[in-house]
Amino acid sequence: MRNARIAALLLSVLGAAGNLDAGPLRISLLADTAVTTDVIVLADLLPSGLSNEVRRRGEGVVLGKAPQPGSARVFARESIVAILGSSALAGMPFNVPPTMTVWRKTPALSRKIVWQSIQSAAARRGVALSKDASPDTLLWLPPESTEADETSFEVSDVMFDPLLKQARFRLQLAGYPQTPSFYVWCPVGGGNYGSTHSPTLQKAVHDEAEMVNPRRMATLQLHSRNSMATLQVRPLQAGSVGQIVRVRIPSNGHTLTARVLAANVLEAEF
Numbered sequence: 001m002r003n004a005r006i007a008a009l010l011l012s013v014l015g016a017a018g019n020l021d022a023g024p025l026r027i028s029l030l031a032d033t034a035v036t037t038d039v040i041v042l043a044d045l046l047p048s049g050l051s052n053e054v055r056r057r058g059e060g061v062v063l064g065k066a067p068q069p070g071s072a073r074v075f076a077r078e079s080i081v082a083i084l085g086s087s088a089l090a091g092m093p094f095n096v097p098p099t100m101t102v103w104r105k106t107p108a109l110s111r112k113i114v115w116q117s118i119q120s121a122a123a124r125r126g127v128a129l130s131k132d133a134s135p136d137t138l139l140w141l142p143p144e145s146t147e148a149d150e151t152s153f154e155v156s157d158v159m160f161d162p163l164l165k166q167a168r169f170r171l172q173l174a175g176y177p178q179t180p181s182f183y184v185w186c187p188v189g190g191g192n193y194g195s196t197h198s199p200t201l202q203k204a205v206h207d208e209a210e211m212v213n214p215r216r217m218a219t220l221q222l223h224s225r226n227s228m229a230t231l232q233v234r235p236l237q238a239g240s241v242g243q244i245v246r247v248r249i250p251s252n253g254h255t256l257t258a259r260v261l262a263a264n265v266l267e268a269e270f
Contacts, residue, residue: 027054028095029080034103040066040073042089045080045100054089061087067104069173071229075100111135114153118169118186121155127167130187139185156181160188181219183262211263212245213238218264220247233258233266 029045043058063083067073077096084094115135122129130137157170167188172181212218212235220233231249239245239260247266248255258266 026093026095029097029100031097031099032101032103034105035066036105038066040064040102042083042087044102054092057088061089063102066102069104072101072103075102111138114138114140114171114184117153117155117171118184121158121169122167122186125158127158127160128188129167130165133187137187140182183265210238211240211260212266216264218247218266220249220258221261221265221267222270223267235266 027050028047030047033044035044040063041059042061042063043055045063046055046058061083063075063080064073077098077100080096080100084090084092084096112135115138118138119129121127152174153171154174155169155171159168160166161168164185165188166185169184169186170181171184214235214237216235217232218235220231222229222231231251233247233249236246236248236255241260241262243260244257245260245266246255247258256268258268261267
């Protein structure tokens with residue numbers, strides 16, 4: 001028992017000495033993180049467990065504008081070090097990674113918000129929605145989403161399918177024209193389809209068996225757990241919804257496989 005006490009005492013002394021030799025504790029900035037706001041601040045790169053005072057000071061250090069939803073911005077160590085040197089946190093011990101990637105999360109989709117966008121677009125374009133249409137009757141193939149639904153969407157296109165008696169609305173995050181678009185299907189009724197009942201839109205009614213075709217370019221939505229990107233590709237074979245087809249990236253000639261989501265829209269993971 002006496003030997004155990006002596007061993008414990010020696011460990012405590014050695015531990016204290018080790019702490020003295022180690023110097024001040026350094027704060028390691030995050031090499032990869034995600035934000036939801038329009039501006040990136042140093043607090044976004046701080047690890048958890050820090051004091052409220054340090055985090056408060058970090059919120060006052062602006063690093064720059066956040067990227068568009070679904071994309072990322074990369075900071076080099078030199079730029080962060082320069083900002084730290086002239087900030088309220090100057091002199092604090094930081095470990096700064098060579099690069100720091102900050103992702104902008106894509107807002108999640110709320111049926112209520114999407115339904116409001118559909119109703120507004122239908123009213124403007126004279127599309128008579130079915131009396132039974134509601135948020136619960138909407139069908140969509142949205143991009144990956146990770147955050148709260150306090151946002152709005154713009155309807156850029158409306159098409160009518162006379163066989164399914166549905167209108168297809170193309171939506172996009174309001175204010176961000178470079179974000180991926182997605183489609184929402186909604187029942188229509190009464191045989192009155194307003195401005196969508198035209199030769200141009202009737203020609204656009206798609207063949208379900210051929211959503212993508214080598215004759216047409218398509219939009220590929222590339223996504224991982226924390227990010228999303230879109231690019232134009234050339235399908236190398238025709239395919240319907242849910243099928244896996246090969247596509248080619250024109251800029252570099254690379255080919256990969258992707259799943260068909262809708263007319264001229266595919267998705268793949270990386």
